[in-house]
Amino acid sequence: MGAGEKSSAPISMVVLMRRKQLIHVSSKKSSLNKSRFGALPWIAPVIVMIVVMVLYPAYEMIRTSFHDVDQTGFMKKWNGLTNYRVLFKNPDLIPVMTRTLLWVVVIVLATVLISLPVAQILHSKFPGRKFVRYAIIVPWAASVVMTATSWRWILDSFYGILNTLCLDLHIIKEPIDWLGNTTQSFIWLMVVAVFVSVPFTAYVILAGLTTVPEDILEAATVDGATGFQRYRTIIFPLLRPALLVSTVINLINVFNSFPIIWVITGGGPGYATDTTTTLAYKLSFRDQNIGASASMATINFMIILLFIMAFLKVSKWKEASE
Amino acid sequence: MSSLRTKRFTGRKVSLAISGYIIGLLFTAPYIHMLLTSLKPKSEITAIPGTYTPKVWSFHNYIEVWKIIPLAQYLKSSFFIAFCATVIVLICAVPAAYYVARNRFRGRTAFLLLVLITQMFSPTALVVGIFREIVKFHLVNTYLALILIYAAFNMAFSVWILSSFFSSIPFDIEEAAWIDGASRWGTLRRVILPLALPGLVTAFIFTFIAAWNEFVIALTLTSDVKHEPLTVGLTSLIGQYQVQWNYLFAGSLIAIIPVVIMFALIEKWLVGGLTAGSVK
Numbered sequence: 001m002g003a004g005e006k007s008s009a010p011i012s013m014v015v016l017m018r019r020k021q022l023i024h025v026s027s028k029k030s031s032l033n034k035s036r037f038g039a040l041p042w043i044a045p046v047i048v049m050i051v052v053m054v055l056y057p058a059y060e061m062i063r064t065s066f067h068d069v070d071q072t073g074f075m076k077k078w079n080g081l082t083n084y085r086v087l088f089k090n091p092d093l094i095p096v097m098t099r100t101l102l103w104v105v106v107i108v109l110a111t112v113l114i115s116l117p118v119a120q121i122l123h124s125k126f127p128g129r130k131f132v133r134y135a136i137i138v139p140w141a142a143s144v145v146m147t148a149t150s151w152r153w154i155l156d157s158f159y160g161i162l163n164t165l166c167l168d169l170h171i172i173k174e175p176i177d178w179l180g181n182t183t184q185s186f187i188w189l190m191v192v193a194v195f196v197s198v199p200f201t202a203y204v205i206l207a208g209l210t211t212v213p214e215d216i217l218e219a220a221t222v223d224g225a226t227g228f229q230r231y232r233t234i235i236f237p238l239l240r241p242a243l244l245v246s247t248v249i250n251l252i253n254v255f256n257s258f259p260i261i262w263v264i265t266g267g268g269p270g271y272a273t274d275t276t277t278t279l280a281y282k283l284s285f286r287d288q289n290i291g292a293s294a295s296m297a298t299i300n301f302m303i304i305l306l307f308i309m310a311f312l313k314v315s316k317w318k319e320a321s322e
Numbered sequence: 323m324s325s326l327r328t329k330r331f332t333g334r335k336v337s338l339a340i341s342g343y344i345i346g347l348l349f350t351a352p353y354i355h356m357l358l359t360s361l362k363p364k365s366e367i368t369a370i371p372g373t374y375t376p377k378v379w380s381f382h383n384y385i386e387v388w389k390i391i392p393l394a395q396y397l398k399s400s401f402f403i404a405f406c407a408t409v410i411v412l413i414c415a416v417p418a419a420y421y422v423a424r425n426r427f428r429g430r431t432a433f434l435l436l437v438l439i440t441q442m443f444s445p446t447a448l449v450v451g452i453f454r455e456i457v458k459f460h461l462v463n464t465y466l467a468l469i470l471i472y473a474a475f476n477m478a479f480s481v482w483i484l485s486s487f488f489s490s491i492p493f494d495i496e497e498a499a500w501i502d503g504a505s506r507w508g509t510l511r512r513v514i515l516p517l518a519l520p521g522l523v524t525a526f527i528f529t530f531i532a533a534w535n536e537f538v539i540a541l542t543l544t545s546d547v548k549h550e551p552l553t554v555g556l557t558s559l560i561g562q563y564q565v566q567w568n569y570l571f572a573g574s575l576i577a578i579i580p581v582v583i584m585f586a587l588i589e590k591w592l593v594g595g596l597t598a599g600s601v602k
Contacts, residue, residue, distance in 0.1 A: 042421035043433055045414035046477055053474030054440050054448070061451030073457060118345055126339035134586050135346035138353055138578075141585030143535035145553045146574040149560065150352040153359065153567055156372070161355055164371040175371060199349065200596070207593040245597045249442075256446045259537045263557060277446060284450050285542060297450040308442045312435075315597065 058301065065294035073290055083291035090292070092271040092279075099186070100255070100275040107190050107254045111197040112247055118198060119205035140199035148263035151192045155179055155264075182272040185265050189273060192260050197253065201246045208242025209235070244314040252307045255300070276300050353578065360384070360571040367568055383572040390569050392547050393576070396555035400577070403465055403551055404533035407472035411480050411529045412522065414473070419484035420510055424493075441478030445471055446538045453542050463549045468540060472533035479532075480525035483595035487521030488514060524588040524595065531581050552577050 068079040087093060122133055139147055154162050157177035166172045179185040212235050220230050256277055261267050267274035267282060274282065280300055283293035359367065360383050362376040387393055422430060445452060452471060461467035491514060499509040515522065537553045544550045550558070552573070559570045585592075 039421055039425065039427040039429065039433075041417075043418040046418040046437070046481060047433070049410075049414055049470075049474040049477055050436060050440050053452075053471055054443060057448045057451030057455050059451070060454050061448060064450070064454060073454065121338060121342050121345060124338050126335055126342055128339070129342060132342045132346035133589075135350045137586050137589060138350050138582050141531060141582045142353065142578045143537070143553050143574075143581075145535075145537045145557055146356075146578060147352060149557065149570060149574065150356045152560075153571075154352060154355060158370055159368060159372040161372045161374065164373070167371060195349070195352075203589070203593050204597060207597075242597075249597070252442055253444070256444045258446050262537075262541075263560065280450060281538070284453070290450075294450050297447070301447055304443065304447050308439055311442055312438070 061294055061301065062298050064290065065298040067291070069290040069294070071288040071290070079291075083295040086289075087292040087295045092274075096271055096274050096276060096279050099273075100277075103190065103193075103257075103275050104251060104254050107193045107197065108247060108250045110190075110194045111201050111250055111254075112243065114194065115198050115201035115205055115246070118202040119209060122202060122206055123209045136199045136202060138199075139196050140203075143259075144196055144257075145259040145263055147196055148192060148260045151188075151195075151260075152264045155188060179265065182269065186273050189261055189264055192264065193254060193257055196260070197250055201250060204242050204246040204249075205239060208239045212238050241314070241316075245311070248307060248311040248314055252304060252311070255304065255307070276303075353575075356571045357575060359567055360575055362568060364566075364568060383568045384576075387569045387572045387576075390566065391555065391559065391573065393552075393555075393573050395547060396550060396552040396573075397576070399465070399549060399555075400534055400551040400553070403468045403472065404530045406465070406469045407476065407533040408526055408529040410469065410473040411476055412525060415477055415480035415484055415525065416510075416515070416522075419481045420488050420514065422481070423485040423488035424496075437478045437481050440475065441482065443475070445475050445536070449538055449542055452539060456543055461543075463544055463546055465549060467543050468533075468536075468551070471539055471543075472529075472536060476529040476532050479528055479595050483525055483528075483591060484518065484521050486594065487518040491517050520591065524591040527584045527588045528592070528595065531585060534577070534581060 064075065065083050066078060066080060068076040068082070070076060118136070122129065122136065154160050155178040157163070157175060157180065160178070162178065163172070163175040167175065178188055216234060217230055220234060225233070255275075257275070258277055258281065261273060261275065261278050262281075265273045267278040271279060271282070276296060277300060280293050280296040283289045283296060287293075358375055361379050361381065362373075363378055363380045363382065366373060366376055366378070418433075421427075422434065456462055456467045459467075495513060495517070496509050499513045500506075504512065534551075535553065536551075537557075540551045540554045541557075544554060547555070556570060556573050556577075559566060559573075
């Protein structure tokens with residue numbers, strides 16, 4: 001009994017302390033929430049940065065597209081849709097738009113199709129897997145400009161290593177000018193774009209693969225499911241969120257892709273390997289046609305907004321933010 | 323039965339390992355080729371057809387490149403711009419991420435939506451508007467312009483990754499610190515930040531690399547040697563009459579290697595941050 005009494009004192013003290021704590025905490029919390037500025041002091045710096053450096057340029061770009069702008073960039077007067085009309089009169093526009101569609105669809109599809117087996121291999125256990133995983137990171141981490149430079153050198157018609165390799169393997173008999181015609185060089189641009197997109201995509205799919213429960217796969221094996229059946233009925237459905245999210249992020253990145261085209265072909269000859277992103281850039285900074293460039297860029301902006309809405313849908317961000 | 327299983331397993335393992343090594347080789351081949359080219363003397367670079375490995379291994383390019391192009395200046399610019407942008411991101415993102423992780427408040431959803439939308443925008447998409455704004459503010463050819471733009475466009479990733487780290491820290495730990503008399507700021511500094519260190523490191527490295535690698539904005543907003551970062555400075559070597567590939571690649575590798583090592587360090591947390599937590 002005595003022992004019980006001894007121990008009860010500390011317990012009540014603990015309870016008392018707990019109560020104090022609760023009061024302490026709640027007063028602290030409520031004082032914080034009721035403070036005059038609320039969340040603002042905490043989140044304002046981020047909002048200011050985003051408004052000034054992201055939203056304002058977007059507004060400025062859209063506004064420019066509806067104004068008469070001279071070559072030096074001086075904005076003269078409102079001229080409605082004239083810039084858009086000038087842009088659409090450009091005979092190169094429709095080919096560039098078609099090419100952009102091809103660019104985005106082919107690269108994103110090829111990226112996902114290649115990333116699926118790559119991720120599967122990176123997921124399975126083999127000696128040296130860690131090093132292979134690090135190797136895949138290289139194109140993701142390295143500056144795309146420098147990667148593109150390296151590819152331009154590889155594809156060089158005289159000194160390029162690709163010609164040497166293909167000659168040695170007897171795939172070709174004479175050196176080929178890989179970037180010699182526009183179709184061929186556009187295909188190579190797409191190859192490079194897939195090359196830089198696969199690492200990120202494979203890593204997202206890899207993250208998805210780690211969510212596949214091992215015991216379910218084992219149970220399926222015991223029940224006699226083949227490897228393909230397991231992939232189709234268990235793994236693939238569980239990969240859906242990873243696939244959707246990585247596809248939409250790739251759509252945006254590939255659509256915005258600039259350095260690969262810029263370094264390897266410059267979008268040329270003429271506008272023959274341009275996408276709408278590089279076209280908008282060239283119209284402004286090479287042709288000094290700022291009005292038409294702003295309207296091209298505004299159209300691009302709207303397309304990206306559509307992709308972002310798709311992202312918000314597939315990422316279920318509202319649930320994630322709760 | 324068991325021996326049969328192990329056997330099948332081994333065969334599968336060998337083919338998996340081989341395909342793994344091939345993939346690893348394929349994705350590093352352009353960079354290995356870059357390295358080998360940077361170790362060739364000039365005469366070997368213009369051999370037809372091109373050679374795989376240098377006949378004479380020469381580290382000469384790595385010494386000469388500093389004199390041929392203002393590499394030290396480029397590196398200094400890139401480092402200064404990336405470092406300042408990263409510091410601004412952390413100063414702005416840490417309090418925001420902490421508050422978002424710990425409180426429900428009016429406008430929270432709108433704030434997160436704003437952050438997520440900016441995460442999806444690359445500066446490339448807005449370069450025409452950005453250029454006009456920077457001209458208006460007379461900030462062409464300044465570090466400040468690039469620092470502010472890189473900070474703003476990379477804010478989202480850091481807010482996202484840090485708030486997920488902060489919400490994973492149990493509230494009890496914070497309570498305990500308050501009882502001991504720590505202020506809210508003191509708790510954040512002495513208790514929460516050390517626990518969220520991996521998140522801080524990830525945010526730091528990610529922003530630094532993004533700023534270090536950026537090309538389009540730097541190409542548009544800088545045109546003098548003093549302010550050009552490395553990505554722009556190096557590519558200016560390509561446009562000229564003769565491309566000096568050996569120097570170009572020596573310079574590129576000096577820029578790539580530290581970045582790849584840093585990236586490998588934060589690989590674990592990248593996917594979660596980039597997909598706004600929707601995958602991992």
